Amino acid sequence: MKARRPLMFLALAGTAALGVTAATALGAGHAQKAGTPKRGGSITIARIEDSQSFDKTNVFQNESIWLTEQINETLYTAGKDGKTLIPWLATSYTRSKDGKTYTFKLRKGVKFSNGRPMTSADVKFSIDDARAQSKGWGYLDAAIKNITTPDPDTVVFHLKRQWAPFLADIGLFANGIIPNHFAGQTRTQFYKHPIGTGPFMWDKRVIGQSVTFKRNPFYWQKGKPYLDSVTWTFVTDENTRELQLRGGQIQIDEFPPFNSISKLQHTSGVTMSLFPSTRTDYLDINESYAPLADVHVRRAISLAIDRNAIIKSVLFGHGTPANSFLPPQVPFYDAQSPGLQYNIAQAKAEMAKSKYPKGFKVTLLVGAGAQVESAMGQILQQSLKQIGIDVTFHQEDTSTEFNDIGKRKYQLGFSYWTMDIADPDELVTFAIDPAGGAGSFYTGYDNPAVVKLSHEAQVQPDPAVRAKLYAQLQVKAANDAFLGFLYYSPYRWAYSSKVHGFFVEPLGNYHLENVWLG
Amino acid sequence: MSLGGYVVRRLLQLVPIALGVTILVFFLIHLVPGDPARTILGNQATTVRVKLLRHAWGLDRPLPVQYLKFMGRLLHGDLGTSLFYSVGAGRLVLQRLPVTLWLIGFGAVLAVAIAVPLSAFAATHRDRLPDHIVRAVPLVGLGFPPFWLGIVLLLTFGLNLGRLFPVGGYGSGFTGHLHSMFLPALTVALGIAPILIRSLRAGLLEVFEAEYITTARSKGLPERRVLIRHALRNAIVSTVSVLGVNIGYLVGGTLVIEQVYAIPGIGQLMINSIFERDFPVVQAVTLVFSVMVVLVYLATDVAHALLDPRVRFD
Numbered sequence: 001m002k003a004r005r006p007l008m009f010l011a012l013a014g015t016a017a018l019g020v021t022a023a024t025a026l027g028a029g030h031a032q033k034a035g036t037p038k039r040g041g042s043i044t045i046a047r048i049e050d051s052q053s054f055d056k057t058n059v060f061q062n063e064s065i066w067l068t069e070q071i072n073e074t075l076y077t078a079g080k081d082g083k084t085l086i087p088w089l090a091t092s093y094t095r096s097k098d099g100k101t102y103t104f105k106l107r108k109g110v111k112f113s114n115g116r117p118m119t120s121a122d123v124k125f126s127i128d129d130a131r132a133q134s135k136g137w138g139y140l141d142a143a144i145k146n147i148t149t150p151d152p153d154t155v156v157f158h159l160k161r162q163w164a165p166f167l168a169d170i171g172l173f174a175n176g177i178i179p180n181h182f183a184g185q186t187r188t189q190f191y192k193h194p195i196g197t198g199p200f201m202w203d204k205r206v207i208g209q210s211v212t213f214k215r216n217p218f219y220w221q222k223g224k225p226y227l228d229s230v231t232w233t234f235v236t237d238e239n240t241r242e243l244q245l246r247g248g249q250i251q252i253d254e255f256p257p258f259n260s261i262s263k264l265q266h267t268s269g270v271t272m273s274l275f276p277s278t279r280t281d282y283l284d285i286n287e288s289y290a291p292l293a294d295v296h297v298r299r300a301i302s303l304a305i306d307r308n309a310i311i312k313s314v315l316f317g318h319g320t321p322a323n324s325f326l327p328p329q330v331p332f333y334d335a336q337s338p339g340l341q342y343n344i345a346q347a348k349a350e351m352a353k354s355k356y357p358k359g360f361k362v363t364l365l366v367g368a369g370a371q372v373e374s375a376m377g378q379i380l381q382q383s384l385k386q387i388g389i390d391v392t393f394h395q396e397d398t399s400t401e402f403n404d405i406g407k408r409k410y411q412l413g414f415s416y417w418t419m420d421i422a423d424p425d426e427l428v429t430f431a432i433d434p435a436g437g438a439g440s441f442y443t444g445y446d447n448p449a450v451v452k453l454s455h456e457a458q459v460q461p462d463p464a465v466r467a468k469l470y471a472q473l474q475v476k477a478a479n480d481a482f483l484g485f486l487y488y489s490p491y492r493w494a495y496s497s498k499v500h501g502f503f504v505e506p507l508g509n510y511h512l513e514n515v516w517l518g
Numbered sequence: 519m520s521l522g523g524y525v526v527r528r529l530l531q532l533v534p535i536a537l538g539v540t541i542l543v544f545f546l547i548h549l550v551p552g553d554p555a556r557t558i559l560g561n562q563a564t565t566v567r568v569k570l571l572r573h574a575w576g577l578d579r580p581l582p583v584q585y586l587k588f589m590g591r592l593l594h595g596d597l598g599t600s601l602f603y604s605v606g607a608g609r610l611v612l613q614r615l616p617v618t619l620w621l622i623g624f625g626a627v628l629a630v631a632i633a634v635p636l637s638a639f640a641a642t643h644r645d646r647l648p649d650h651i652v653r654a655v656p657l658v659g660l661g662f663p664p665f666w667l668g669i670v671l672l673l674t675f676g677l678n679l680g681r682l683f684p685v686g687g688y689g690s691g692f693t694g695h696l697h698s699m700f701l702p703a704l705t706v707a708l709g710i711a712p713i714l715i716r717s718l719r720a721g722l723l724e725v726f727e728a729e730y731i732t733t734a735r736s737k738g739l740p741e742r743r744v745l746i747r748h749a750l751r752n753a754i755v756s757t758v759s760v761l762g763v764n765i766g767y768l769v770g771g772t773l774v775i776e777q778v779y780a781i782p783g784i785g786q787l788m789i790n791s792i793f794e795r796d797f798p799v800v801q802a803v804t805l806v807f808s809v810m811v812v813l814v815y816l817a818t819d820v821a822h823a824l825l826d827p828r829v830r831f832d
Contacts, residue, residue: 052603053603053604060558060559135567135571135574139564207603207605208613208786208787208790209782233780234780234782235686236777236786236789236790237778237780239669240685240778240780243669243673243685244686247676247681247684247685249685249687396551397552398793399551399552399553399557399793400551400552402552402553402556402560402561404551406553406561406563406568415561437565437567438563438564439565
């Protein structure tokens with residue numbers, strides 16, 4: 001999934017202007033009050049970017065995905081911890097002894113927002129369509145051989161091979177259930193105003209301004225959703241979003257900047273929440289640049305990163321140093337994996353063992369106007385100077401930065417990852433497998449022993465054994481220092497203290513059926 | 519040359535200008551580093567998926583081929599399809615254009631409403647304290663960047679003084695637009711008004727020296743009538759040109775104001791399309807911007823001529 005950075009020059013100036021009135025903010029942030037949910041009312045959520053598309057099978061943008069999830073639901077979904085999978089449109093499943101057949105029992109009484117009952121034919125059609133999308137998320141369904149529907153309430157998935165992440169893959173938003181044959185429309189027509197079983201249904205959209213969903217009267221969770229409608233608006237400027245929240249024009253502000261968290265926590269009528277996320281930020285190390293192909297150099301760089309200084313300076317303390325390339329909110333994350341933490345003496349020792357004991361010059365790709373990257377870059381520059389590495393900045397706008405990293409036209413750079421499924425396989429394959437489609441997170445890293453562990457974990461049905469495999473993998477990958485693991489940071493949401501039941505899960509999605517206005 | 523002939527000639531000049539703009543914009547936007555497929559798919563997309571999308575959009579074809587296709591579509595009135603939204607770029611631009619026209623028009627009206635009385639007041643109090651205040655204070659306003667001024671106006675009138683105006687947005691219906699667009703239009707106006715005030719004040723002072731003003735006064739006409747009927751009408755001619763030039767400049771200047779006030783206009787569309795490398799939309803918006811600027815200058819010339827019969831069309 002991808003996100004975008006705002007116009008930094010506007011943000012800076014606006015933040016300065018807002019600072020003038022920060023002193024007028026009264027009282028403390030309100031904790032969410034418990035109480036009986038009330039039905040009715042509408043909310044507006046202001047976010048940084050407009051939705052691109054509602055075709056869940058082909059869209060990679062968070063601002064689209066999180067909306068499609070209000071309409072299209074999956075058979076299983078990630079729990080609040082982001083690690084467990086809970087039954088949703090299915091009530092249970094069984095797995096054959098050879099691990100290649102999964103049989104799901106569908107929840108009874110589920111209807112689409114057009115009033116038609118959901119059956120196994122809808123499930124088969126939906127997932128067959130999703131896995132056929134070669135430009136979209138189809139690759140995550142590659143293990144599926146075919147799907148059969150012995151009766152309207154039963155769906156059987158036949159796999160090509162054992163595939164441990166299968167249940168997590170089925171919980172991917174792209175595998176959300178839609179009506180068979182797009183309810184009689186063409187694919188393009190359907191995704192202009194999709195139909196699903198979710199708590200909300202399509203109402204209207206003004207491109208570039210807003211998207212509105214209204215309550216699905218046929219929703220299967222009795223009494224839910226509580227809200228009559230939800231509108232998402234597109235307000236690029238973070239200062240304007242904050243003012244709109246304080247002025248009551250919106251009820252939820254997506255991603256206020258880190259430097260305003262403290263102020264919002266002390267603003268009357270506003271709840272500022274930090275939800276554990278799967279976001280992990282990295283220093284990309286391109287091994288095609290000779291010095292960076294030396295494992296001792298990479299280890300020295302990882303050891304020289306002062307993660308706490310970065311967290312203090314960039315996240316204003318709202319983060320934790322990363323010890324693994326996997327985030328804590330993903331299954332099989334190994335908290336015991338030490339990673340390579342800040343230790344200048346050890347970093348110098350690693351440099352001494354390398355082919356470049358006297359250091360070398362390297363360029364760091366930084367997004368133009370990206371405050372966070374500039375600040376991190378400066379800290380990194382100071383740290384690496386101590387071990388003889390002379391860092392110069394190369395600035396590109398963020399679109400070009402993405403592109404250059406994707407084409408491996410960089411030496412050092414910054415990137416991040418957020419999970420799409422409740423299983424590490426997607427990230428592990430992307431990050432460490434040279435054949436995973438991204439050349440090991442665009443670094444060129446290739447350690448056959450690590451790749452072997454990943455392949456074993458993919459087909460290992462026993463979670464305990466998988467945990468051991470991933471633990472070994474995380475330690476080896478950390479010692480190879482193929483990326484600099486920087487920090488884990490939370491999702492930031494500010495909302496009116498009248499809003500109750502709002503919770504953002506580690507995968508970034510939120511269940512608006514639980515939200516009500518007090 | 520008659521007015522009609524002059525307008526037709528100027529409109530015909532639009533064709534080569536628009537053609538030049540298409541060539542310039544098309545190749546410049548493609549020369550800018552960055553790939554729309556990578557931008558839309560994000561940093562987690564594999565190289566294969568990026569390549570597939572580039573191919574689907576035809577971005578892997580040679581640039582001249584892409585330009586010829588673009589021109590072929592343009593001749594049929596098709597500005598292409600937005601890579602981000604997958605809808606017609608022309609439709610997007612047409613949807614946003616009225617919003618920006620509202621902002622510019624409302625801003626220009628407010629600027630005139632501020633500048634005319636203040637410059638008249640300053641000119642009639644030449645070199646006295648009111649004159650110095652009118653000349654100095656708006657200049658301070660001119661020094662503030664619009665995004666800063668915008669946030670301060672939002673804070674003051676949208677939040678701290680009883681929420682008199684909405685914090686951003688376009689509103690709905692005529693009164694809704696008027697209400698929502700007041701602060702953005704005021705930001706626009708505060709940017710132009712100081713220039714208009716200086717121009718109009720100087721024009722008025724020059725006119726006040728004219729013999730026909732002395733005659734009007736000697737006839738015993740009230741000072742108010744001398745100012746409005748004789749002085750202002752003649753002094754405003756040069757200010758109309760100044761206003762025209764500034765509105766032309768504003769067409770580009772709305773980018774920032776729309777961003778701060780969350781106004782879904784053409785400027786906001788332009789910024790987001792550049793970020794997304796949405797080539798067809800960037801091309802469409804630039805084309806529309808260039809046509810708008812030419813039309814504003816044309817309207818200024820026509821207004822100039824209507825106000826001053828001595829002006830001839832050549």
